[in-house]
Amino acid sequence: MENREQLLAQALALFAARGYDAVGVQEIVAAAGVTKPTLYHYFGSKRGLLEALLESHFGPFERNLAAAVTHTGDLPLALMRVTQAYFTFAQTTPAFYRLHLALYMAPSEAEARQVVSPYYLRQHTLLAEMFAQATTQHGNMRGRHARYALALRGMIDSYVLAVLDGYAAFSETLVYELVHQFSHGIYS
């Protein structure tokens, strides 16, 4: 089982560095110190390897996210939890965050995109439901859940990418500022 994890780890590093399509299986197995049949034994195909990679990281994260969006009547608090969850995720495994961003922005016909799509959709649904539950407190939100989820995710990814590119650093302050900006706009 150790070879399996080596393959996942090296595949993540290579995919994140140069992209899914640009990295060949030969390069992955060489980095992992094994040969091709080993990879095909565990994952069946290059795509299967990608799917396993996504599941291993997104699986646990989605459970975190599901806990973070749990509404307790305090939307501002939930927003902080959610944003913090994404930031922690990106900080813990920056390579994976980069990879999944690249995969999601990839063309819809690209095979890599089809693999991430379900994960993104589930997360979007979780976020939208958080806003939907807040409707009780903020009646004027009605019908805007999806757009709010969209904008929040867009801001988070935009901020995270800036950090990954070295233009900023992760901090509690950054989380607060993002949430504050999202909540009250730029004129306050």
Add this chain to the structure above:
Amino acid sequence: MENREQLLAQALALFAARGYDAVGVQEIVAAAGVTKPTLYHYFGSKRGLLEALLESHFGPFERNLAAAVTHTGDLPLALMRVTQAYFTFAQTTPAFYRLHLALYMAPSEAEARQVVSPYYLRQHTLLAEMFAQATTQHGNMRGRHARYALALRGMIDSYVLAVLDGYAAFSETLVYELVHQFSHGIYS
């Protein structure tokens, strides 16, 4: 010169549909109805083709954007102009918008990313300067120009992607709602 434009058009369609790395030059020249030496005559390399493609679309757009950010003492108006400029761009050439999103989110070591990076940086600078000029009117913005530019771009791309994926439609209303949300947050 007609072959040159055919190559650019077909390359855009293919890159946008399946990704830069996944599309071979053979496929491009076949779609354009020419052969490989023609492509290499005009562009020198696959990367050169990508560079020409980006310049041909981003060049004109950056001039539009530069006009849109021109500050006239009315930041809300400038925000509307900027957002509208991006939406119009995405609506006019959706394939190119998809492609450039994919390229920018690609890993920094990926050759495709290096080609888009300068364009994205210039656009970010233009946006940040717009917010900087608004400091006169809104003193509390000081030091936040970069983050505002980041968040605005993130929201725009997030919205545009949703439209390109068929979850929404371009409209004046959508532009207004985006700008309003960006300006005043979700509690208004």
Add this chain to the structure above:
DNA sequence: GCGTTATTATACCATTCGGTATAGAAATAG
């Protein structure tokens, strides 16, 4: 007319692509 340059096709290059058939180890079950 001529010489020059720009443009294009045929045919080819070495390398790499994702994937596999065969078979040898290694672990496990009985």
Add this chain to the structure above:
DNA sequence: CTATTTCTATACCGAATGGTATAATAACGC
């Protein structure tokens, strides 16, 4: 100990990769 299953290596597959040497053709200035 044997039988079976799991795992891994050698060696290979056809197809496609980005790119090019050679040469024919077309367009051009003169």
